[in-house]
Amino acid sequence: MTLYISEKAKLGKNVHVGINSIIEANAEIGDNCFIEENVIIRSGTKVGKSTTICANSIIGEHLMDFYSNHQSKHQLEIGENSLIRSGTIIYSNTRIGDNFQTGHHATIRENCQIGNHVSVGTYTDIQGYCQIGNYVRFHSNVFVTQHSIIDDYVWIFPHVVFTDDPIPPSNYGLSIHIHSYASVAAGSLLLPGVELGEHCLVAAGAVVTKDVPPYKLAIGNPAKIEKDVREIIDKETGEKAYPWPERFSRAMPWEEQ
Amino acid sequence: MTLYISEKAKLGKNVHVGINSIIEANAEIGDNCFIEENVIIRSGTKVGKSTTICANSIIGEHLMDFYSNHQSKHQLEIGENSLIRSGTIIYSNTRIGDNFQTGHHATIRENCQIGNHVSVGTYTDIQGYCQIGNYVRFHSNVFVTQHSIIDDYVWIFPHVVFTDDPIPPSNYGLSIHIHSYASVAAGSLLLPGVELGEHCLVAAGAVVTKDVPPYKLAIGNPAKIEKDVREIIDKETGEKAYPWPERFSRAMPWEEQ
């Protein structure tokens, strides 16, 4: 078995490292971590205890400055009890909380602040400089522009696309802000600078061209904002479907154990 | 040359295994298989004869239960004469027929039943628990929700997005059923629970909010269902374009050799 663990890397107790994995100098791996095969952990990465990093992932990917002088000077922090699935790439100079999860081939760029209990799906592409709260869930193939702000308990479903440029190409970057408990359904498109209010719902396939007030539904292309989400009925139960935390608790802090 | 083939793996005759590939215990590789470099074949995987597995693929990816006890107990079966292109990830506990193909970085999750002559394109993401017939073709970057049912000879073009949740987030999963010979054009979005009838056509960019009857065309956002596909004319020939099997045979069983 061939391993490439730098003598200057710091491994905790009971760490498993798979075949052909590379752990560079000044990486710190917490106790009970499980690292599969062909993983690259770059210098300056700190991984919390009991985290799993699956095959072919690159953790602490180089920023652009590396390619001019081949020196790494950035740091990445990933919390405890996380599960980084195979093929994930996470840049350095980012900080991620505990109980983090990714799908396959996800990419997360530099200068992000990501809270606890966040999940980033397969092929989701977070472009960097984002502030992401706790219990935020990105499903598969979401595109998140730089400088996005996403508060707690936000759901972003597959193939949602953020934008930030009102007159492409330009040097502007109008950031999107999604407030807590908002839910953005699959295949919707968010135009530059829109703000989605607390508990709002963006319908599948909507093209959101202006702010969505709290508790409102945005639907269509371009999206119309009329209905209050509290008027939407769960057809199975005949009861109100929103605010969703009143009927949905899976993996949320209010879940009964 | 470094190889990591378990002594408990079972390799057929004339199997090529590339540099740095890992074949775990209780994997079975059929005669004349060609396995490129950096491939991981997990325990419990059975690959039919004359199948090619390209570089950086993970075949028999762990299910969630692996991460609690680090024991593999599932099985994956892939048929003969298949071509798994580089970067593909296929979970265990799935069964795939013969003459299967994938594009690059495709992901196929657990508990799928996939027939013969199926093709899954680059970045396509099949979320698991799906029933997929024979001669089904997924082009690039299709998102397929759990529990989808797709019959034979169905075509799904690039960036088609399935959905399953009528009141996101919820614990519902309204599955989509696509009947034989249906064709779903690029960039369309299928809302939860819709059923697409035999020989129907979903136009590019359509947002399908209700069932499409057999032989009907769905077009627009939200999709309108009016025209019969048998009224559509092939502009090149001046003849009827549908049902498509009457004019198209490439790689289909009715192709003349």
Add this chain to the structure above:
Amino acid sequence: MTLYISEKAKLGKNVHVGINSIIEANAEIGDNCFIEENVIIRSGTKVGKSTTICANSIIGEHLMDFYSNHQSKHQLEIGENSLIRSGTIIYSNTRIGDNFQTGHHATIRENCQIGNHVSVGTYTDIQGYCQIGNYVRFHSNVFVTQHSIIDDYVWIFPHVVFTDDPIPPSNYGLSIHIHSYASVAAGSLLLPGVELGEHCLVAAGAVVTKDVPPYKLAIGNPAKIEKDVREIIDKETGEKAYPWPERFSRAMPWEEQ
């Protein structure tokens, strides 16, 4: 440290090759190239000087004919000063100019001619047989059909989808032609055979069903073409936003140093 460099590969001066990388016979690597870990460079690939190839990339990927006889006979050329980010797959039988860049997990297929200063974003999928000019920028997750023609200084933003089949499935392939200085905003869909004129703008989320004349704006689903782009005002400056080269120069040849 384990390296797999063929004795028949030709490496220039001061080439760095990372752990576990494979360089096959008849590959040529220019002076001062930097090749990270787990890279595969196939036979017949020629890489210009001062190019960086990041981890887990496959450069010179096999065409379909390889899988019948396991012989490589194609050639790939990549220019100088390029940066191929991790997880990229580039097929052989393609030619790419200088100052090329890719994002992560990008895929570029065979028989493409790509000019200088081109950038191909994360998850972007170029299907082959394309002619791409100079200073063309594909952002993340663009799908480009075979035989597309894209002239100089064209911008294609995230999740833009090209199509080529007017009666899917068929053997037609109506190619898309995008003229110089056109800008195609995020999440738009281009129907088969459309031609986008010089300096035109396709708005985010548009479904383009017919040709867009030079300097026109296409917006909506289906896209309407009415306004001239020279009527669009940059809200920050109060000045005309288009033609964009009059106000935007970053990384363009007219940028003042």
